[in-house]
Amino acid sequence: MFGDIPGQAPAKAFFERVLRDGTLSHAYLLTGPEGLAKTAFARELGAALVSGCGNCGACPECERARRGVHPDLHVLEREGDVWRIEQVKAIVGDLSLKPFSAARRVWVIPEIEYMNRESANKFLKSLEEPPSYVVFLLVTDRLERVLPTIRSRCQVVEFRPLSDTEVASHLLERCDVSPSAAEALARLSLGSVEKAARMAADAAGPGRREEYLKYAAAVVAGARPQDGPAPADAFIDVLTREQAEVAAEVQTDLEARLAELERQFQDKKDLKWYVEQAEERAKRETRRRQRVAAQDALDLLVSWVRDLWVVASGASDVLWNSDHRDALVEGVVATPEHYARLLGVAARTRKDLYLTIDQKLAFQALFARFEEVSTSA
Numbered sequence: 289m290f291g292d293i294p295g296q297a298p299a300k301a302f303f304e305r306v307l308r309d310g311t312l313s314h315a316y317l318l319t320g321p322e323g324l325a326k327t328a329f330a331r332e333l334g335a336a337l338v339s340g341c342g343n344c345g346a347c348p349e350c351e352r353a354r355r356g357v358h359p360d361l362h363v364l365e366r367e368g369d370v371w372r373i374e375q376v377k378a379i380v381g382d383l384s385l386k387p388f389s390a391a392r393r394v395w396v397i398p399e400i401e402y403m404n405r406e407s408a409n410k411f412l413k414s415l416e417e418p419p420s421y422v423v424f425l426l427v428t429d430r431l432e433r434v435l436p437t438i439r440s441r442c443q444v445v446e447f448r449p450l451s452d453t454e455v456a457s458h459l460l461e462r463c464d465v466s467p468s469a470a471e472a473l474a475r476l477s478l479g480s481v482e483k484a485a486r487m488a489a490d491a492a493g494p495g496r497r498e499e500y501l502k503y504a505a506a507v508v509a510g511a512r513p514q515d516g517p518a519p520a521d522a523f524i525d526v527l528t529r530e531q532a533e534v535a536a537e538v539q540t541d542l543e544a545r546l547a548e549l550e551r552q553f554q555d556k557k558d559l560k561w562y563v564e565q566a567e568e569r570a571k572r573e574t575r576r577r578q579r580v581a582a583q584d585a586l587d588l589l590v591s592w593v594r595d596l597w598v599v600a601s602g603a604s605d606v607l608w609n610s611d612h613r614d615a616l617v618e619g620v621v622a623t624p625e626h627y628a629r630l631l632g633v634a635a636r637t638r639k640d641l642y643l644t645i646d647q648k649l650a651f652q653a654l655f656a657r658f659e660e661v662s663t664s665a
């Protein structure tokens with residue numbers, strides 16, 4: 289079990305013990321930062337719970353659970369900006385059905401922080417006292433945003449960022465990277481395997497990290513080129529281009545999906561419903577991936593300032609951007625306190641990226657505050 293999930297030894301051990309001792313509870317809330325494969329974990333656990341074999345991985349039960357077609361394993365996906373009340377009513381209405389082939393019925397519900405009070409009110413009683421065969425596996429990246437009424441009815445299981453060694457060995461196993469690149473990317477990933485894998489793909493592809501770092505370095509140094517755009521604008525341009533590419537990729541997937549639906553459904557009314565669902569989903573996916581791109585860009589900017597701080601303060605910490613040591617040593621023009629102040633400013637932007645739809649504005653505000661800090665020094 290959990291063979292595909294990197295790290296998370298405590299969570300794995302916890303559920304293995306629960307299954308062995310037969311002390312399964314009816315609701316768990318898996319929580320921890322983005323990019324730790326929590327939903328994949330919930331899916332695996334769900335498969336183990338509905339397959340009589342305990343997820344041997346080889347029998348027809350396991351095969352069905354893995355392909356997402358086991359009738360007793362429901363992996364849900366949010367259909368609106370929040371969990372819509374119709375969707376919640378459908379879950380609640382479905383609970384009274386006994387398992388079709390397993391001993392249990394399992395619901396995996398990701399992004400539970402998007403369940404608002406109105407939807408939660410429909411859900412709470414079922415979450416508190418579901419039929420004996422029901423297990424809920426709720427997932428969130430942001431525990432602080434989950435309604436307390438939901439949180440208090442679940443057993444919370446925490447996922448932790450992976451160690452650099454764990455991320456590096458995962459990269460070496462799954463991606464085409466050299467050992468030294470794996471080490472550097474692991475440090476930059478802040479313990480998220482998904483982020484590390486994105487950066488490994490970038491290193492082999494568009495090379496955006498280099499572009500972001502180049503302009504980040506110029507912004508922090510206060511460079512003002514005679515011609516061409518200001519470094520802050522150039523940085524934001526890289527992000528704008530990346531976000532446009534993301535939107536185009538999602539659009540291509542959507543068009544393929546729509547063509548498939550056209551073939552599948554002759555009934556116009558059915559077709560319309562599925563088309564709307566697919567379009568809504570594409571919109572959400574675009575927004576999510578654009579936000580992730582902005583967060584990755586911010587993390588790179590922060591990694592650069594953090595490394596400047598390390599060099600400026602003469603600390604012996606390992607550089608995150610160890611492949612740019614010379615540029616960092618040359619780039620130090622201010623005191624460690626100055627870089628620490630910039631890090632404080634950047635930390636606030638991280639939260640803004642969640643709240644805004646236009647991440648460009650968040651970066652413009654950030655760079656303006658960078659300038660204030662620099663001129664007041």
Ligand SMILES: [Zn+2]
Pocket residue numbers: 339341342343344345346347348349350351
């Ligand atoms: Zn099996």
